[in-house]
Amino acid sequence: MEKFKEIFRSLNLNDNDLTLYGNNVAKVNTTNFNNKKQGKLILMTSINPTPAGEGKTTTAIGLADGLNLINKKAILALREPSMGPVFGRKGTATGGGESEVVPVDDINLNFTGDIHAITSANNLISATIDSELYWKSSLNIDPTKVIWKRCVDLNDRALRDVEIKISKTITRKEQFTITAASNIMTILSLSTSVEDLRLRLENSLVAYTFDNKEVFIKDLNIVGSLMVILKDAIKPNLVVTKYKTPTLIHCGPFANIATGTNSIISTNLGLSLGEYCIVESGFGSDLGFEKFMNVINYSNDLIPSCVVMVVTIRALLLHDDFNNNFKHLDQHLKHVKLYNLNLVVAINFIKGDDVNNLNSLKEWLTNNNYDFEINEAYTKGAEGAKNLAILVDKLSNKKADFKKLINNNDSLELKIEKVIKNFYYLNEFSFSNKALDKLNEINNSDYKYYPICMVKSFASIDGNDSNQSNYKMEIKNLEVNTGAKFIVVYTNQVMSMPGLNKEPNSKEIDLINNVVVGLK
Structure with missing residues (x-):
């Protein structure tokens, strides 16, 4: 516990700021840190993920460890795991290998309640x-x-x-x-x-x-x-990585239905305590990144100093990018360029990946003037992300002329159109009769200038998962979430209650000699 406290004291946190939950988990009272943001925000995103994910969390953890390795004061702010995916198909949300947040069991199960x-x-x-x-x-x-x-x-x-x-x-x-x-x-x-x-x-x-x-x-x-x-759930949870990087884990809304990012309170706290705060947005840049820029950053006070796009060979193969001149990757990279933000591509190279594919990817990135580095934190820890950290540090200090895509006073129709055209690359879309009725109702209410939160499949950029010919996106419904202060726009039929797959992780998890085994 004393080593745990030493890490927090290095952040100028004292015992009165913390409520301890055992020996290596604490909650932070954020009252003394509001509106004191001084660090740079690094936003993690990715291309459309495979079912196993692309390692955004693993890369975020490795990058934070790497930044601290090069003597930059970095803090992670991650989403809180849901037991649904833990016992279902996707598994844990604390990274993996040498790039991990601990204690893994506690964080992924009941944590602090x-x-x-x-x-x-x-x-x-x-x-x-x-x-x-x-x-x-x-x-x-x-x-x-x-x-x-x-x-x-x-x-x-x-x-x-x-x-x-x-x-x-x-x-x-x-x-x-x-x-x-x-x-x-x-x-x-x-x-x-x-x-x-x-x-x-x-x-x-x-x-x-x-x-x-x-x-x-x-x-x-x-x-x-x-x-x-x-009263306690509003306080961010503080833990550390294997390499002792302070990590705030707080809230975890899904990005295909909601905003897909950790709490604003934990992000603001991270920015007030460190030189860098690394934040991860959910799913691909067509979901988590888009919502971060247009909903989370609605007041323009959380502009990333650098965006890190995580890429894996297996996802590029899934989207047939090696035979298609990296069209899928290029579309995701253009999402970030819409806002004139500094951008780094992090290649999450996994054991067994084809080296020829890697070389093809590196050649394309070089020819198209994208900055990139390979992330090997999974196997090598902080040292494996050192070069990535050096590049992110360099670009984060480069001035970027940020521009908005959506203006707060844009009409509801125009907001929807901007997202569909610029993020889904669709020139045409339609409204169902139900959606048109709701659109008219909202336009005659006090909610008409709320930001929009799109509901869409995470598997493809345009939501056309079944590759329909002559596909045209339909807006099926709109709902006002007055507590979140945004308008939910439904496109695909996205389940807000997942089901267990045929062989879920829950069949492999056990407690043996008082040790949790089988968490993936």
């Missing part, structure tokens, strides 16, 4: 709504117009669509989401302070009355109880 608190707060809202229906309260809630969904932190496809019986005469349809896709997860991740969290909760829309009036959480009179449940 944040996700339990988020689940409980989310479901207290649902339980209260149903109680108001049961008692036929003066709120006059229409059971067919409840938009708040229950959640659970597991992959459970049977809960996607259920019918619940509230009383002998009242039943309603319900949908569960996985906790990482819940509204409370997104609200907490976007909150900038305790006060901001309270306001977002108060103004979260949960249902409509029989005469179509809005019902907010504040109308349920439970905001105080929610704040009590979330």
Whole structure:
């Protein structure tokens, strides 16, 4: 524990700033660090990933370790793992090999109880709504117009669509989401302070009355109880990598449904404590990066000093890039160039990759004037990311003339069009009748200038996963998330409650001699 505390004291954190959870995990009271950002933000993204992922987290950890190796004060700010993917197909979210955040078991399982608190707060809202229906309260809630969904932190496809019986005469349809896709997860991740969290909760829309009036959480009179449940969950968790790099792990909204980045509070804390704060956005640049720039960075106070694009040979092969002049990779790189940001390509070279493919990739990057380095942190630790760290440090200090893609006062239609044309490379799209009705409703409301959060498949840039001919993207629906303060725009049918695959990781995990084994 003393070695653990020494690392935190090097960040000018004292014992009063920390609440210890065992010997190597702590929570940080961020009150003393608000609005003191001084470090440079490094944003990790990637091309469209394979089912196993492309090593964004592993690369982020290696880069942070590498920066500290060259005597730069670097801090990681990562997403908090969900037990759904841990017990499902994708596995853990703490890196791997020599590029890992510890303690792996604790972080990937129950950790400090944040996700339990988020689940409980989310479901207290649902339980209260149903109680108001049961008692036929003066709120006059229409059971067919409840938009708040229950959640659970597991992959459970049977809960996607259920019918619940509230009383002998009242039943309603319900949908569960996985906790990482819940509204409370997104609200907490976007909150900038305790006060901001309270306001977002108060103004979260949960249902409509029989005469179509809005019902907010504040109308349920439970905001105080929610704040009590979330009082510790709002504090970032602090751990370290194998190479003793301080790491903030806090919140984990999915990027194909929500924003896909750790909490703004933890990012701001990292920027206030270090020279560099390395942040990872979810899935490919068509999702996590786009949402970071247009939703997370809505106020333009989190502009990356450098963007790192993670690339693997296996993903390039999956997208047939070696036979297609690296078109897929080029499209992702252009996403970053839209904003005139400094850019580094990190080649996550994996044992067994073909060296000829590597040479072809390096030649293309060189001919197209992209800066790149190979990341070998998985096998070599901090030393394996040293060259990558040197390059990122160099480019992060290069002046970049940042430009916005979406303006805050752009119309809702124009915001959608800019994302579809510039990120999905589609010139045509359409609105369903349902989406047109919702578009008209939002345009006549106070929410019309909110940023947009696109819902799209992570497997392909344009969402055309089945390679349909004459494919045309359709906007299927729009919803206002008043707590998160953005408009959800649905394109593909994306599941907010995953299911277990045929042979999930849960069949291989065990506790042997009090040691957790089988976590991937």
